[in-house]
Amino acid sequence: MNATPFHRLLRLGLAIAALGASPAWAATVDFAKDIQPIFEANCVKCHGPSRSENGLRLDLKTEAVKGGDHGPAFVAGKSAGSLLVQAVSGTHSEIARMPKKADALPPEKIALLRDWIDQGAVWPESAAAAKAGKHWAFQPITHPQPPKVGSRSRKAVRNPIDNFVLARLEHEKLAPSPEVDRTTLIRRLSLDLTGLPPTPAEVDAFVADRSTDAYAKAVERLLRSPHHGEKWARWWLDAARYADSNGFEKDRTRSIWPWRDWVIKAFNEDKPFDQFTREQLAGDLLAKAAPGAGGADMEIATGFLRNSMVNMEGGVEPEKFRVETIIDRVDAVGRTWLGLTIACAQCHNHKFDPISQKEYFQFYDFLNQDVEPKLDVPAKDTQAKRDAIAAAARAIEDKLLGDPDVAAKFVRWIDAAGSRAVDWQPIDPKEWHTTPMKFEKQEDFSLLGGGDVYNSGIIRVWVDLPQTNLTGFRFEALNHGNLPSDGPGLDGNGDFLITEFTVDATPLKELAAPNAGATNFVATTNRVKFVRASADVEAPGLPASAMIDGVTTNGGWGAAFTKGRRNQERRAVFQAEKPFGFEGGSRLLITINSKPGGGLNNSSDKVSSFIPGRFRLSTTAATDPLAADPLSEKQHAVASIPSAQRTTEQKRELLRVFLFQEPSLADAAKAWDEAWKGWPAAENTTLALRSRETRRDTRIFRRGDWQKPTTAVTADVPAVLPAFPADAPRDRLGLARWLVSMDNPLTARVIVNRVWQQYFGTGLVPTPEDFGTRADKPSHPELLDWLASEFMRRGWSMKELHRLIVQSATYRQSSRVAPEALEKDAYNRYLARGPRQRVDAEAVQDIALAASGLLSPKVGGPSVFPPLPDGVMALAYNQIAWNVSEGDDRYRRAMYTFWKRSVPYPAMLMFDTPAAEQSCVRRNRSNTPLQALTTLNEPTFKQAARWLAWRTLSAAPSDSARATWAFRQCVSRTPTIAETAVLLKLLASAREEFAAKPKDASQFAYSDPKNPAPLPPGASLGDLAAWSTVTRAILNLDETITKE
């Protein structure tokens, strides 16, 4: 194309513009308004995120500027020389005219491109964000008026959901399906609200109830059922990646089912979803802010975040896997509440959504500030006993605090405490080593243990020190929230037992190159001789002196007593025979031998060791005889508070030390110790989260690599979403409040969409895990908003949401499909019919158990162990004893089945229960031969067939009545004549066969032929075997495991 005089003039002017002066007569081209739409309409299909032909992308500034294989697409100020202009003009010798497979751009658009380049190719950073900011899911949730529908449709409307759906159907010229028959309806409703099929009696009652509110009553009955909470808890467990084991190689058992119980209870009580959210993300902070009843439950709620996998493989770097845990939590929160793939911005800016890597780590910072305790979950009685014990101990303390004589001595003792402090210099360890567990250095130079404690017992620490006059060492055992009962040890009670403490010194001068850093090669000839060891507290028979007796294999120092003195920070000091330290500096190897906790089952979560879980080493040059300070650093801080300002709790803290220091209080001390005796162990434990005392530094990891931290960031939310309130705390509670604020455009939409998905198989947004810019638009955007806003307006009530959906005519439609409807809408996205889908894995099993009458109705409690085929556990690296549950627990709802991540329960995995390796908000729904084998032959299903047969024989006198009875247990409806005929034919064949082979009959009909259960009255063994054949067939029907 030849340049017109105008263009030449333009370019002349732009030469000036490029120099910085903008000519007044040249209209400025606006990138977002003029250029980006050209790119989007004509270029990005091939030069964008999904394809980047010749390496060129025009959807991202950074990529576009870089250009493609032919070089930069444009050079600011030089339109004629820019490939972009040459390509769209068709003037480049090698590049085909662009767009390749479409009409050429009109001249005015090419002119715009030229002008834009010549004006400097300004591409504002905000363009991408601004565009993405317009994405529907980031817009505020509206409360649309339900649309008016035509008079024919109007009759079908039951609630506003139907207005939205019917309006769309009218538009698509589709007719809704009629209401489903009442039998199918009550089965659908029961499965959806409780995950269980209705009993035939419930079906009959509903069908017979002709009152206008019959359906509403059924809905209320099912919402009140304790099984409602179970069904919807399982829905939530998917997103929470709940499992009963840690995952990874060791895959040890964990106890976190109390959290599952909490979820069941929350759904049964209809805990508002905003509160449900706050407690799970920040229950510990809520409990702290408002102490009192319910605090323990709120702490249990934080288990949501603790459901991450934990790598306890020998030799793992604890920090690496701590980081992975946080990444998992960011992912789970992002997916569960925001429906965003935040995790995609971990290594680089999100490719499609406006989330930068910096924003990823800002979000990460919210979740990076915690310790990970295991909470006691005592039974009520036990808690009462504990409360009584604590009260008794407090009564003794109160008495002492109220005694003027004691008080005076106490104050004098406290005042003296500060002066006793020796000048201890904490050691900054150069290297350290344990195996298989590992320690991480903390900010205060203490070392915190993590990873696999199994068999860990020896800690070696190397340090280079310049001093020549060292007189002793101090060992401090410190608390940490990750440790059992806060530690300081890693034994199940948080105790430690140190058998020997040695220090070997080598002159630095002797450690010449090349092995200067080779700490393993330190000669150990210069062992420091200790003459005295003392500790602030010594358990009976476990004195500090045992740490320097040269015996590493037994004995040792322990500080554990009764509960009252357990889990405290403890310290021991070691005095050298004479001052030591080489001229020119010394390399010290400090070895701490502790008692390893061998002998415990390697697969148990109770694996423990008496190794200290967190400790710090210090040295001193003090010349006085060294003695262990009775007060910890923290207690010193309390002691330095003026006595008038000390709180009662602070006074108690010091009193509990003083009590054992003051000879005149020996009796009281003994009584106090006695009071703690009989402290009952908690029946159960669960995993929870607690905030750290100090904030952890969060840094952006280059390319997501935890070993490459770069810029520091602090907690914030992505800029494309509503701002984090300025006055809100930048912690998990603040985050939780932000997530469930009425302004958040995502949470309510995401949740109602997932609930919708549970009912209809597909969400209004078919990708519940991704509401980002790549997601399909909702099929019914107004309906999504209406539901989301109603959900919030109705106080985030889940049950209200359920009511809304199941009361709609849309939900109550028949799922039978007419060919025309199928032609027009294969995926049922317009909702011209009801849902028909295979039920979830759990319901597959629960239906068999319920239909047969085997199902235990027990709600909650620890996971159970239904039969597992031989050899399945052998696949686990770390095998556990799978002791099949006895009694009722053998036939519990499938959601209670023990979930071992490395060996997921096969009968459920096959039906698509997620493996719990990461948060899952959309299950696959497969249909495979292995599923057929499961329902045909898995022990629980076999037993269900037998038991159903037994009951069938007793239920009705005639075979055809029995066939109907059994059929109804499974699919609720009565069989057709043809269907009954098929069943009776099978019955006849089976009778004939078993009559000829009584041994087969016995083996098939009895789960334990050696101890046969009594036969139903009047029935023969052949009857039972033949009927078991028939019931097995019914239990295997597609319809039995399908919600119609």
Next chain:
Amino acid sequence: MNLPLELDLERKRFLSRRWFFRECGVGLGSIALASLLGDKASAAAAKPAAARSLPGAADPLAPKKGHFPGKAKSVIYLFMAGAPSQLELFDHKPTLAKYNGQPVPKDVLKGQTYAFIKPDSAIYAPEFKFARQGKSGAWISEALPELAGVADDITIVRSMTTDAFNHAPGQIFMNTGSQQFGRPSMGSWVTYGLGSQSQDLPGYVVMNSAGGLSGGAGNYGSGFLPSSYQGVLFRKGADPVLYLSNPAGMSPSLQRKTLDAVKDLNEQRLGVVGDPEIATRINAFEMAYRMQTSAPELMDISKESKETLEMYGAEPGKASFANNCLLARRLVERGVRFVQLFHEAWDHHSDVKGGVKGQAAITDKACAALVRDLKQRGLLDETLVVWGGEFGRTPQVEASAELGRSLGRDHHPQAFSMWFAGGGVKRGFSLGETDDFGFNVVKDKVHVHDLHATMLHLLGFDHEKLTFRFQGRDFRLTDVHGEVVKPMLV
């Protein structure tokens, strides 16, 4: 747009429904049995080929074409879990003997950390003698005398490298291309991409012959792919596939009658509600029925010739790595796409000499026999055999009084060895070198992602285009990495 597969399947169901309504010219009312489902007698006979594709049913395992014709049609992956010592088997490092007992030079170490040992632990001289084997002169240690006999049929890669040095993440990385759990395994990707040739066996079969797997079921899971692509575990005994056997007392004839009744009732319901998912389930039950015959038949190696059994060292009725190798051949013969044998027994933190010797005695003969057997049956060219673990082992010694370990080797991610045979891989070829200490790769580095790219290439895939949309992103086995290792290709 690359639709999520389930929607894709949905689409296929839809299309087959269209076919059903249009081509068969039947309305819902007449869907019932007549024209569509054929006469019941023939259905009951369950002719495999016909029964596979009941109209209206979706079959995720139907054979599919790759991006281009691949040399390999199937894969047998001998996964040597625990990580065998390359220094005792393939990577000949005489220098280590010279420096035995001394620390590794610091400039070689470069800040490496290990799972159990300190990096400055002493160098440990390899325990086995090496010799050049076959016409190709490949270095193989005396621990693998049988493999030496097929040296001219395999490619040895001594320049493997990985990112992970703990077992679970290492295995998961090797099998799924990610250290994080939840991604589909290689076998799942391949069956997703190619389907299966087998009518009556799963497309992806897994067997195990030693300890439990550090990476657990995630090693052969389907991740976010539909579970139809999950690896199916075959075991010894009466139930080679879980829940395969009929209940005690249920005769085959009554089982068939039961299935006929189930089928009849399902067909009736299909006629009423018109949901092709029912047709898929009918097919699933029929395949399950066929599997009840085909799986035990497969597992029964007693009819193999004496020579064959001896060549592998296989014994009918026993469970062993050797039996599994023979079964692997039988599986690919029957059209199974991906066979993975796990043998987790190589984690020699202590006594690496005894450990390697012991495991070589268990595996060497069968591995070599597999290559020979496939070759003599003309299957080697279209079957890719892969042998290797999740990482390598250290040139340094592992010793620890508290853990009772001595003369062992710790985990080493930087360099390890694998071998390949058939399926378009060169014969009698060696690739890659490590430094004198066997510490780092110095030539022709092959990263795990490159391995995956190469395997997919051999099967006919551009690894960048075999994708699955999940969470708004097109995932692939090779993440955003991977280059085909061309030098090892025929």
